[in-house]
Amino acid sequence: MEELFLSxxxxxxxxxxxxxxxxxxxxxxxxxAFKMDGSAIIDEVKKSNLRGRGGAGFPTxxxxxxxxxxxxxxxxxxxxxxEGEPGTFKDRYCMELDPHRLIEGCIITAWALGIRYGYIYxxxxxxxxxxxxxxxxNECYEKGYLGENILGTGLDFDLYVHSxxxxxxxxxxxxxxxxLEGKPGQPxxxxxxxxxxxxxxxxxxxxxxxxxxxxPFIIERGGEWFxxxxxxxxxxxxxxxxxxxxxxxxxxxxxxGITVRELLEEYGGGMREGxxxxxxxxxxxxxxxxxxxxxxxxxxxxGMREYGSTMGTGCITFMDQNTCMVRIAQRLxxxxxxxxxxxxxxxxxxxxxASKVLDAxxxxxxxxxxxxxxxxxxxxxQGNTICAxxxxxxxxxxxxxxxxxxxxxxxxxxxCCPYPKxxxxxxxxxxxx
Ligand SMILES: Cc1cc2nc3c(=O)[nH]c(=O)nc-3n(C[C@H](O)[C@H](O)[C@H](O)COP(=O)(O)O)c2cc1C
Ligand code: SF4
Numbered sequence: 001m002e003e004l005f006l007s008x009x010x011x012x013x014x015x016x017x018x019x020x021x022x023x024x025x026x027x028x029x030x031x032x033a034f035k036m037d038g039s040a041i042i043d044e045v046k047k048s049n050l051r052g053r054g055g056a057g058f059p060t061x062x063x064x065x066x067x068x069x070x071x072x073x074x075x076x077x078x079x080x081x082x083e084g085e086p087g088t089f090k091d092r093y094c095m096e097l098d099p100h101r102l103i104e105g106c107i108i109t110a111w112a113l114g115i116r117y118g119y120i121y122x123x124x125x126x127x128x129x130x131x132x133x134x135x136x137x138n139e140c141y142e143k144g145y146l147g148e149n150i151l152g153t154g155l156d157f158d159l160y161v162h163s164x165x166x167x168x169x170x171x172x173x174x175x176x177x178x179x180l181e182g183k184p185g186q187p188x189x190x191x192x193x194x195x196x197x198x199x200x201x202x203x204x205x206x207x208x209x210x211x212x213x214x215x216p217f218i219i220e221r222g223g224e225w226f227x228x229x230x231x232x233x234x235x236x237x238x239x240x241x242x243x244x245x246x247x248x249x250x251x252x253x254x255x256x257g258i259t260v261r262e263l264l265e266e267y268g269g270g271m272r273e274g275x276x277x278x279x280x281x282x283x284x285x286x287x288x289x290x291x292x293x294x295x296x297x298x299x300x301x302x303g304m305r306e307y308g309s310t311m312g313t314g315c316i317t318f319m320d321q322n323t324c325m326v327r328i329a330q331r332l333x334x335x336x337x338x339x340x341x342x343x344x345x346x347x348x349x350x351x352x353x354a355s356k357v358l359d360a361x362x363x364x365x366x367x368x369x370x371x372x373x374x375x376x377x378x379x380x381x382q383g384n385t386i387c388a389x390x391x392x393x394x395x396x397x398x399x400x401x402x403x404x405x406x407x408x409x410x411x412x413x414x415x416c417c418p419y420p421k422x423x424x425x426x427x428x429x430x431x432x433x
Pocket of ligand 1: 051052053054055056057058060063080081082083084085168169170171172173174206207208209211212387388389392
């Protein structure tokens with residue numbers, strides 16, 4: 001992509017300061033938005049085909065349309081910056097290297113929807129992002145871009161940074177809302193959705209960092225322009241985090257709908273020497289695993305679905321021929337078990353059992369019937385829980401079993417992990433099930 005948008009400031013020295021951000025055209029979109037009325041802004045966001053960048057891909061303009069037009073109580077914007085999905089690391093770049101773009105997006109959103117208070121809910125480990133955002137917010141208060149009667153427009157909008165306690169489940173939107181209210185991050189049953197009952201019982205918009213950082217461009221150049229930077233129903237430039245056994249891991253900006261092959265070869269520099277692509281996870285660890293025959297899958301929600309996976313956060317992990325797929329499934333099951341909030345029996349118990357059975361298989365203590373048992377367990381988790389963390393466990397674990405059955409069988413038959421790095425000899429590892 002020749003001209004960069006979301007990442008255009010990533011390499012500009014001191015772009016995190018108001019002075020440099022404004023010198024590069026910052027806050028012009030906000031000023032333009034102040035001359036538009038809210039419904040015109042929502043229309044532009046609808047036209048843009050921006051799909052939520054937090055993983056679920058809900059159309060942002062449609063979500064904005066769910067917010068009440070005349071609320072009796074002050075409404076809230078919550079920017080979800082809890083980024084904790086394994087393999088996903090793009091939002092922190094937006095916050096650390098271009099915080100004012102996110103703040104500008106927040107102000108435009110507040111103006112468009114009549115929102116009074118905003119929280120940027122940042123993963124607790126990202127202390128640098130928290131400090132950088134707080135400094136940028138302070139600059140905006142001094143300049144009159146935040147607070148009461150912003151630039152004489154009549155908009156009152158206060159923005160806060162809130163540090164989370166570092167639990168993955170606090171990234172689930174209602175878990176985040178509970179966290180903001182000072183409670184343990186245990187997701188709520190939906191409906192009611194946050195647009196009706198959110199923070200402190202008030203209507204609340206929940207959007208991802210990258211989603212809100214895209215708003216200034218939609219206002220600056222128009223929704224149709226943004227949509228033209230993508231494919232049908234998936235608009236705009238997008239940040240892709242590429243990691244794994246590739247030459248140039250990192251965060252890259254490219255249009256929505258670009259193929260995985262292009263991302264790997266043109267941006268990620270291809271697989272490392274001696275590495276051959278065996279599998280990839282397209283959008284964070286909660287997606288089904290894919291094999292090289294899916295390299296031409298487009299990074300769009302509909303396109304990825306055709307290949308049996310999802311675009312998720314757009315952060316791809318590439319794995320080479322030496323990667324043990326049982327071990328990957330095992331590590332993921334551990335993660336989701338550890339991060340389960342424990343409210344729903346299928347998630348709490350199912351993730352624990354899946355994790356133990358996978359431990360046993362990886363350690364060479366698996367039984368043939370464990371494979372059926374695992375599939376049965378994840379079938380009982382998926383779709384039977386309050387939030388999507390249950391699905392985030394079930395979908396990948398099932399996919400590893402279905403796409404790489406021979407690896408699970410080899411562990412069971414050989415009585416050990418066949419990959420030299422992980423297991424030598426029968427029964428290595430402690431008895432777990
Ligand atoms: C377990 C779990 C963790 C999540 N973590 C995040 C997160 O860290 N950041 C995020 O933006 N969305 C996360 N989501 C998705 C949010 O619930 C929500 O869909 C998203 O923040 C909405 O913003 P968007 O429409 O702009 O994507 C998570 C969802 C689940 C189920
Ligand atoms: S699915 Fe898991 S994480 Fe989500 S509410 Fe239920 S127990 Fe908690």
